[in-house]
Amino acid sequence: MIQAQKVSYRSKEVHIINDIDFECNSGEFVAILGPNGAGKSTFLSLLANELHQKGNKILLKSCDYNQWCEKELPKHKAKFSQHNNSDIPLNVEDVVMMGRYPYFDHIPSEEDKKAIQYSMECIDICPLQNREYNHLSGGEKQRVHLARVLSQLNNNVENKLLFLDEPLNNLDVLHQHKILELIKDFTIKGNTAIVVIHDLNLAAQFADKILLLEKGKKVCYDTPQKVLTQDTLSKVYNFPCIVTTNPVNNNPLIIFGK
Template sequence: MKWTDVDPDRVGLRVERLGIRRDARPILSDVSLTVRAGELLALVGPNGAGKSTLLAAICGDLAPAAGTIEFAGRPLTRWAPVELARLRAMLPQRATMSFPFTVAEVVAMGRAPWAGTRLAAEDDDAVAEALRLTGMQTFAGRVFSALSGGEQARVALARVLAQRTPMLLLDEPTAALDLHHQELVLRLARDRAQQGGSVVIVLHDLGLAAAYADRIALLAGGRLVADGPPDAVLTADRLSEVYQHEVEVLPHPHTGVPLVLPVRP
């Protein structure tokens, strides 16, 4: 699918001097970044750095205490909820279902924003494509709650893909997955960006971020420490300081992609 309605030269997302507070405690402070159409941005950093909070604010689930967020040049607050649902799809860290929905029914929930529009005619194709891309087509009739954690994670991703929005916001989508499916998820995210979409993905695995992201935003203590290409952001001195553990960064012998290795006694 081509995202022909997205101008590749236009900023898809702009965050300016964002601040988030919780119970009067600052969670994010003075964070600014942009994501253009056709770009995959990885948010990385230690636990508690503010990655998921930043993604929730971008999604519209958290109100900023300071700063602004814009989609396609328009402030987030000026988009109606249904408009946002057609613009960006959010994958949270955990997906739970209280009722015995089948896998196909869960994925079809991603089509809800298009109900009553001409694009509702794409519902069946969108669900089938999302199931195929995530390797879950043979699970379509299974009950979601009966699946393993990794299988549920892939169904949740399929629901997001079925939404067919120009922007994907993915919060730790590889956490419950084995190596094969981690690579599958990052390839899907990479493909979406190459088709003209915008992708923001929270990752703990710095190797995956280095291999697949166009840019990496490194957060620590609620602040943006660095933002740029993987080889510029993932330096040994910077990562050792941010993660409070000595690391070394070596180029992959075949691709040159940075490999981050902890120094062990």
């Protein structure tokens, strides 16, 4: 699905990302974890073709990003960014419709309207659709952008790729789970999601694989059971923790503190 070899990123002589190899297959839910400043968002931006550095080689579906047609690419991959503009003087519906911009020139088709309606239902923002975006709360704005990104990938293309940079910020528990379940459904259909996340327990519950980063380097990349161990976590996060088994779903359960 996506392959990256020896990816690095340097800004003003500071190595933010150092020689990371990464690969994932279609149908996988990959979570990127790590403490602050580990380079999670930067790595995601590099994978998503937002940041570039000479010498990096990243292949999406075995093709370099340069070889992709600019018009086709948005139908195969989408990204949800951590810092969304909070000042967009438009209605919610118009903002979600931007996700369909790759599909129409001037007039949105019935299909586009259905697609945004469907993703707004999934994300629970239908009651907001005629409100002004600028009047919403932080969490609601976040959900508007999630709906926009989802509607962007609502098509017949197989093996799509979705990047999400901390999608759960500002969201309440209900919506956190709802969105992770949506992403899970998305990956079960053969698509891939790469998600930067802070909550280790949610990652343990939903992710198929976990990439753990520390100071721009890869610590390990494997299934949650193998990555989320007491030793690794307390070393990387520099904080004591206990890992047990979640009594409800048998996933690893991490409890921080002495």
